[in-house]
Amino acid sequence: MRIEQKGGAAKMIEIEKLQLYYGEFQALKNIRLSIPERSITAFIGPSGCGKSTLLRTLNRMNDSIPGVRIEGRVELQGKDIYSADTEVESLRKRVGMVFQQPNPFPKSIYDNVAYGPRLHGKLKKADLDELVERSLRAASLWEEVKDNLKKSALGLSGGQQQRLCIARALAVEPEVLLMDESTSALDPISTTKIEELTRELSRSYTIVMVTHNMHQAARISDRTVFFLNGEVVEAADTQMLFSSPVDQRTEDYISGRFG
């Protein structure tokens, strides 16, 4: 097993001896992994290997699933997010998430982006206006929607809706953005836009993405983690992992022999 750390990059997330059980079934086995800040880390591997489960542990989205048991540590900037004094709501403010299907609220474009800040008590109209614009600009959507902010978000195309969901996530000013197959429901042009946007965002945010598409991981991520049967087989700089994998199972997977 190769677990290489990018030289010098500060760690944002540190996972130590993580085990996750759904009832009797162990879905994650002894995961040890560092995620560097301001970069893109991609999780790849065949269906059912635990990618989404691990992603969800990073903002405690598994907490609400009955029968889930977790052992080990997940540290965000050195603090265990599973400790008793962690407030899940403030954790989720720091670690935002974008899902596979764009899921805007049935509200206006403006209200979608303002939703999180309002929830967290930012209510002054001028501040909100500024934050909504900044978030939409950061999500590369502002120019397309600036004259229609009061219109329903449901009238946007799928790709625009996904960028709106990214703007909504950015509006609460997170440090980490989790992306679970966030382009798999989109057409190729929208996918390219989101990939370019993700690269741009990785200059300011730590991004962890799950993808079924290993070409996407190779194209845009800085680091890639290959999973199999709930274990990390290999984690390395993306270029290294795809050009000279150390583990035979990684080589078999990236050369399309299974999965």
Ligand SMILES: Nc1ncnc2c1ncn2[C@@H]1O[C@H](COP(=O)(O)OP(=O)(O)OP(=O)(O)O)[C@@H](O)[C@H]1O
């Ligand atoms: N809520 C749940 N209850 C019980 N088992 C679950 C639950 N969610 C996932 N699992 C099981 O845990 C394992 C890992 O699932 P997970 O969704 O994390 O894999 P994945 O690698 O993201 O798969 P995919 O690429 O198909 O989305 C699978 O065997 C799955 O059946």
